[in-house]
Amino acid sequence: MGKKNDDIDLPGFPSLDSGGGGDGDTQSKSTGKSKKSGGFQSMGLSFGVIKGITKRGYKIPTPIQRKTIPLILEGRDVVAMAKTGSGKTACFLIPMFEKLKCREPTKGARALILSPTRELAVQTYKFIKELGRFMDLKTILVLGGDSMDSQFSAIHTCPDIIVATPGRFLHLCVEMDLKLNSIEYVVFDEADRLFEMGFGEQLNETLHRLPAARQTVLFSATLPKLLVNFARAGLNDPILLRLDVESKLPDGLMLKFLYCRPDERYTALIVLLKYVIPQDSQTVVFAGTQHHVELICYILTKCGISNTAVYSSLDPTARKINTAKFVNKKVSVLTVTDVAARGIDIPSLDYVVNLHFPGKPKLFVHRVGRCARAGRTGTAYSIFSTDDAAHVLDLHLFLNRQFNINDNKTVGIAPQDLLEEEHLTVTDVKKSHDIAGVLRTSENAYKKYLSSRPVASTESNARIKKIKFYSCKPLDDFLSVNTFLQDPKDSGGEKNEKSKAELASEERKMQEEKHDLLVKMRNFKPSTTIFELNRHQKSVPFTIMKEKRSKHTEVIEKYRNKMEEIDNEEANKQLEADEKEEAEEADADEIESAFNDIVAPKKRKNLEDLYKNKKKKKKVNAKDSENYIPYQSADKHTEDGLAINSFERQAMNAEFSVIDRDSNTDYRPKPGMKKWDRIKKKMVSVQDPRAGKIRTESGAWIPASFKTGRYSDWKEKSKIEEQLQRENGSDDDGFKPLSHDQRYPVGRHARHNAKVAAKKRVGGGDSELRHPEQIVKARMRLEFIKKRNADNAIRKAENRKRSMRKNQRVKQKKGGKK
Known part of the structure; x- marks a missing residue:
C-alpha cells in the first residue's frame, strides 16, 4: 500500500497495513496461519473473557480490535492509532484479562492503566467491572482530588489492576516508595493528551520505575511526531497500527458552521437549542473557559432550557452527579470545557455545539468525536465569528475539505428575525445584577482565551480578508424551522399537505429575496459625501467638494471600476473557465491539417512581440513531478493540526545562554541575578531551579510536594x-x-x-x-458499613418525608370532597 500524503513518517517502526478497514483476515506471526475473521471466539480467548464480552453485548470486533488484540496477545508492544469511537478501550482490556487470568494477592499489582482525566479513568474502571465481571481480579481507582488515606488502604489490599491518573500515581509511588517490579502490562490511554496536559515528567519518571520486562501498549486517536521519541524510549520493538487515519472524523458525523457577530454568540446558541435541536435530544456545549460555563448555565436556565455543567475546578462529587444527570437524561444540555473532550462516551449523544472555536484542529476532532460513535449518526454545530474565521479555514485545510460560504447546507447564518427575538431576552439576562461579576469575569477570560489560543496560519489570515461573510445565506435547518412555524392550521388533509409544499418553496424564495436585498443594502455606497447633503444652500463645504469632485472624477471612476472588478473576479472564475472549455482555440497544427490552402496576411514580428513570447515561454515551465522538491511538505497542514507544541510557541520560550545547562547539572544561579519576564514586563530575580524539589531514583527533580510524609502518619494510625x-x-x-x-x-x-x-x-x-491484609480488609468493611448505614438513614428520611407529603395530599383531597 502506497504512502498517503497525510501519513507521518516514522522510521524504525514496523507498520501494519490496515487495508480497506480491517475486514480481511488477521494473520498470526507465531503460527504463520491466517485466522478467519469472525467473532471474538476466533481469537482463542478463555471462557471467562468470552462470557464477559457476550454479556456486554459485543458480537463482532471492530477493525481496530480485530487487528490489535491478536498482536497484544502475542506479547508485542503496540502503538495503535484510530479515530474516536472505534472501540480502543476494549482493545487493551481484553488482552489484559487474558494475560492476568486470575487473582494473585501475594504478587502485587500486575497491570497499570494511565488516563489523562478523571472522567476517562472512571469510565475505564466501570468498563473493567462490566467486561471482567466473570474474572477473579481486583481493580482499584487512583485519582487526584480523592482521599489519600483511602488510596493507601486500597494499595495495601494488593490489587491486580491499577487505573490511575499520572500525577496522583507518581505521588503515591514517591510517598509510599512503591516497588513496581510486579507490573507486567502497562497502558497509556490517550497518550497525546497526556503530554498536552503537562504529564511528560510524570510519565518519564513512571517509566524509570517500571521493570524492563513489561509489555507496553500506547493508544491514541492521533499520534504526533513528538510522541515518537517517547514510544522509542518506553517501548521494546513496537509495531505501529493505523486505521482510518485519513478520514479523521466518523462517517456518520455532519459538520455545520454558523456565522454570527461577536455580540450575538450566546443568542445564536439559544436559537440553535430552541428552534433547530429537538428538546428531547442530548446536546453537549463546549465553552472556552470555566467562567463561560457558569454564564452559559445561567442564561440557559433563564431561557427555560434544562442544563448542567462539568469543568475542571468543580468538586469531584459534583462532577460525578452532573455527569450522571446528563447520562440518565434528567437534563438535555451539558455545558463543559475541554476536560470532557476526551474519553467520555455518552451512548445517546445526538448533537455537539462549539460555542467558542478551538485553536487546534486536533482538539476540534476530539470535541465533535463525542457523538456519532460506534456507527451512530450525529451533528456538530460550530458557532464562529470574526475572531475564529482564520481557525475555521485551518480546520478545513486539516480535514482536506472545501470551505464555501455559498453552500448553505454546511456554512450559513441564523435568520435575523429569530436572532432579534432572542437577543432581547439574552440582553435582559446579562443586565441582571445576579451575574454582573460572572459577566465581567467571562469577558476578561475571553480576552485571555484569545491571547493564549494558538495563532492561525498566515495563509488563512491572508485568505480570510477576501471572504465576505455578510453574504452568507441562512442554513437549511432554519428554513425548515421557519416553514413549520408559519404553517397555518388549515382544515382538510390534502389541502394542508399541498400548502406545506407550497409554503416551503415560498419560504425559500422569500428568504433568498430578503437575503439578496440585505446584501445589496450592505454593498450600497452613496456617490455623494456628507458635505453635499444641503445642495440648495450655497455653503462652503458644498462648493469645495464640488470643485474637488470635478478635478478627481477620473481617479474616482478608475477606483470604483477596479473595486467592481475585484468583487466580480471570484464570482466569474467558474464562468470564465467554462467559456474557455467551450470556446477553446484550435492549434496551428490542427488548422494546417484541416485546410490545405490558407490565405492570411503575414504578421511582422517586432522585438516587443518576441520579448513577450519569451516571457510567456518562461512562465509555462513543465514541473517534473518525480524530482520536484516542494518548499512545504505534503502533510504540512496535518502535522500543524496534530502538533502538541508549535515552533512559534517554542521559539517564544527559548532563550540564549552561554552555559550549557543540560550538560552542567551543578549549575546554580548566583544570588542577585535577574532576568526579563515578558508577562510581567519587568526584570525579576532568578530562582534556583532546584528550590522546592527533590531528586528521585532516576535522577529527575520533581516538586517536594510529592513527599509530604502522609504515608508515615497513616501507618502510625493504622x-x-x-x-x-x-x-x-x-x-x-x-x-x-x-x-x-x-x-x-x-x-x-x-x-x-x-x-x-x-x-x-x-x-x-x-x-x-x-495479617496486614486482614486488618485493611476489616477496616474497609467497617467504612463500607458506616457509609451504607448513612445512606440508608438518608433514604429512610426521604421516604418518611415523601410519605408525610402524600398523607397531607390525601387529607386535603378528603377535606375538599366533604
Whole structure:
C-alpha cells in the first residue's frame, strides 16, 4: 500500500497495513496461519473473557480490535492509532484479562492503566467491572482530588489492576516508595493528551520505575511526531497500527458552521437549542473557559432550557452527579470545557455545539468525536465569528475539505428575525445584577482565551480578508424551522399537505429575496459625501467638494471600476473557465491539417512581440513531478493540526545562554541575578531551579510536594507496620505465606477449619494478631458499613418525608370532597 500524503513518517517502526478497514483476515506471526475473521471466539480467548464480552453485548470486533488484540496477545508492544469511537478501550482490556487470568494477592499489582482525566479513568474502571465481571481480579481507582488515606488502604489490599491518573500515581509511588517490579502490562490511554496536559515528567519518571520486562501498549486517536521519541524510549520493538487515519472524523458525523457577530454568540446558541435541536435530544456545549460555563448555565436556565455543567475546578462529587444527570437524561444540555473532550462516551449523544472555536484542529476532532460513535449518526454545530474565521479555514485545510460560504447546507447564518427575538431576552439576562461579576469575569477570560489560543496560519489570515461573510445565506435547518412555524392550521388533509409544499418553496424564495436585498443594502455606497447633503444652500463645504469632485472624477471612476472588478473576479472564475472549455482555440497544427490552402496576411514580428513570447515561454515551465522538491511538505497542514507544541510557541520560550545547562547539572544561579519576564514586563530575580524539589531514583527533580510524609502518619494510625513486625517475630524463620484457599475458604466447614487453624497458628487462641491484609480488609468493611448505614438513614428520611407529603395530599383531597 502506497504512502498517503497525510501519513507521518516514522522510521524504525514496523507498520501494519490496515487495508480497506480491517475486514480481511488477521494473520498470526507465531503460527504463520491466517485466522478467519469472525467473532471474538476466533481469537482463542478463555471462557471467562468470552462470557464477559457476550454479556456486554459485543458480537463482532471492530477493525481496530480485530487487528490489535491478536498482536497484544502475542506479547508485542503496540502503538495503535484510530479515530474516536472505534472501540480502543476494549482493545487493551481484553488482552489484559487474558494475560492476568486470575487473582494473585501475594504478587502485587500486575497491570497499570494511565488516563489523562478523571472522567476517562472512571469510565475505564466501570468498563473493567462490566467486561471482567466473570474474572477473579481486583481493580482499584487512583485519582487526584480523592482521599489519600483511602488510596493507601486500597494499595495495601494488593490489587491486580491499577487505573490511575499520572500525577496522583507518581505521588503515591514517591510517598509510599512503591516497588513496581510486579507490573507486567502497562497502558497509556490517550497518550497525546497526556503530554498536552503537562504529564511528560510524570510519565518519564513512571517509566524509570517500571521493570524492563513489561509489555507496553500506547493508544491514541492521533499520534504526533513528538510522541515518537517517547514510544522509542518506553517501548521494546513496537509495531505501529493505523486505521482510518485519513478520514479523521466518523462517517456518520455532519459538520455545520454558523456565522454570527461577536455580540450575538450566546443568542445564536439559544436559537440553535430552541428552534433547530429537538428538546428531547442530548446536546453537549463546549465553552472556552470555566467562567463561560457558569454564564452559559445561567442564561440557559433563564431561557427555560434544562442544563448542567462539568469543568475542571468543580468538586469531584459534583462532577460525578452532573455527569450522571446528563447520562440518565434528567437534563438535555451539558455545558463543559475541554476536560470532557476526551474519553467520555455518552451512548445517546445526538448533537455537539462549539460555542467558542478551538485553536487546534486536533482538539476540534476530539470535541465533535463525542457523538456519532460506534456507527451512530450525529451533528456538530460550530458557532464562529470574526475572531475564529482564520481557525475555521485551518480546520478545513486539516480535514482536506472545501470551505464555501455559498453552500448553505454546511456554512450559513441564523435568520435575523429569530436572532432579534432572542437577543432581547439574552440582553435582559446579562443586565441582571445576579451575574454582573460572572459577566465581567467571562469577558476578561475571553480576552485571555484569545491571547493564549494558538495563532492561525498566515495563509488563512491572508485568505480570510477576501471572504465576505455578510453574504452568507441562512442554513437549511432554519428554513425548515421557519416553514413549520408559519404553517397555518388549515382544515382538510390534502389541502394542508399541498400548502406545506407550497409554503416551503415560498419560504425559500422569500428568504433568498430578503437575503439578496440585505446584501445589496450592505454593498450600497452613496456617490455623494456628507458635505453635499444641503445642495440648495450655497455653503462652503458644498462648493469645495464640488470643485474637488470635478478635478478627481477620473481617479474616482478608475477606483470604483477596479473595486467592481475585484468583487466580480471570484464570482466569474467558474464562468470564465467554462467559456474557455467551450470556446477553446484550435492549434496551428490542427488548422494546417484541416485546410490545405490558407490565405492570411503575414504578421511582422517586432522585438516587443518576441520579448513577450519569451516571457510567456518562461512562465509555462513543465514541473517534473518525480524530482520536484516542494518548499512545504505534503502533510504540512496535518502535522500543524496534530502538533502538541508549535515552533512559534517554542521559539517564544527559548532563550540564549552561554552555559550549557543540560550538560552542567551543578549549575546554580548566583544570588542577585535577574532576568526579563515578558508577562510581567519587568526584570525579576532568578530562582534556583532546584528550590522546592527533590531528586528521585532516576535522577529527575520533581516538586517536594510529592513527599509530604502522609504515608508515615497513616501507618502510625493504622498500626500495619507493628502488626507485621509482631507476626514476623512470632513465626521466626518458619513463617510461610498462606495460600489462596487458606486465605479465602469456600464453604461453612472450610471457614470453620480456617478459623481453628488461625488460632493454632497465632498461639493459644489469641485472635489479636492478624495479617496486614486482614486488618485493611476489616477496616474497609467497617467504612463500607458506616457509609451504607448513612445512606440508608438518608433514604429512610426521604421516604418518611415523601410519605408525610402524600398523607397531607390525601387529607386535603378528603377535606375538599366533604
